[in-house]
Amino acid sequence: MAGSLIIAAMPAGCQQNGNPVAPGVRREWRITCFRGGTVFGLFKQSPTKKLKEEHKALLEKAFHAQRNGDIRGYSTLTAEAEAVRAKIDQLEGEQSR
Template identity: 65%
Template sequence: MFGLFKKDPTAKLRKQHSALLEKAMHAQRNGDIKTYSMLTADAEALWQKIEETEKSQ
């Protein structure tokens, strides 16, 4: 009953992940491959954190 009002702990992380992927896409389209690879690596690390958080629940 009290779980009804509990926020999803990964929702904020997923939003950040999507934002990073979108920034990476725009960097790639502009030809900035270095920034694209850095943002993609950050997004991958964030995705690993999301998976770990989901497993611990």
């Protein structure tokens, strides 16, 4: 069966339905894979997380540039932040489908 992993033996100290299982006893479980075809998908980092951090950093730099009177730098950094935000929105739109 594609997309599933079969675990055949349990290590010592494991329980099944709250009951202890002797070491070496053979049991079979199927772990079905979700999105991305990986069992360990929950450890996979969100593709938008890094972009959100970059967006936040650009906005902070733009804020400091504006406070220091560098309006041209503020405009440049804000434009870059808007481009990153557009990428984030695009990725989040693709993930929601």
